[in-house]
Amino acid sequence: MVRLEKQGDSFVMITGASQKLDISMLIGAISELQKNPPDKNKIKEGLLYLDNSAGVDIRKEIRAALQKAVERKGLTITDL
DSSP, X not given: OEEEEEETTEEEEEEXXXXXXXXXXXXXXXXXXXXXXXXXXXXXXHHHHHHTOTTOOHHHHHHHHHHHHHHHTTOOGGGO
């Protein structure tokens, strides 16, 4: 993955490993909003996920992520 970022008066190309966009990026970005100061890079990743999530039912992805977290704790939704 390559992106162009402005640094001062010039632009630089930033390269890095391609990262799979998933709902955890959005969840991480939202959790950063509660921190002082928030991690701008995580917020950018969350925005990137939203920008590239056309055709994705975000509600279903959030539900699946929450369900997986609950199951890891050994609970079921009815326990809550």
